[in-house]
Amino acid sequence: MGFFKDFKSFLMKGDIVALATAVVIGAAFNKIVSSVVADIIMPIIGVLTGGTDFSQKFISLDGQSYPTLEAAQEAEAAIITYGNVIQAIIYFIIVGLFIFILLRSYEKTKKKEEEAPAAPAGPTQEELLMEIRDELKKQNP
Numbered sequence: 001m002g003f004f005k006d007f008k009s010f011l012m013k014g015d016i017v018a019l020a021t022a023v024v025i026g027a028a029f030n031k032i033v034s035s036v037v038a039d040i041i042m043p044i045i046g047v048l049t050g051g052t053d054f055s056q057k058f059i060s061l062d063g064q065s066y067p068t069l070e071a072a073q074e075a076e077a078a079i080i081t082y083g084n085v086i087q088a089i090i091y092f093i094i095v096g097l098f099i100f101i102l103l104r105s106y107e108k109t110k111k112k113e114e115e116a117p118a119a120p121a122g123p124t125q126e127e128l129l130m131e132i133r134d135e136l137k138k139q140n141p
Contacts, residue, residue: 037091057083
């Protein structure tokens, strides 16, 4: 029983639960970023580059010219799909940008919390008791 009890306490530690939460949120964040890259950023880059679809860019190593990536793959040619690398680099930059924006806004909120003026300190318990004593002395000379 000691093993399972120790294992359960290990799993329920705050660090493990926080890590599991981060992994789940990271997976969801990955889907959002993938969608932003594929559905928004890459079409804009395609328009800016004259309709270029980077995922279809490749170099055939056998010296032959293939009209499309699919044709080269059907011919089982050795190919380097450098367009996928370009797309992965763009994806990496966008993920980095999103994380930077997120962390920057988080840091700004932390700075605002730190800069907030502290509430004025009230009288201590001893000071209050002395004031009560003095008032009682004034009322009963």
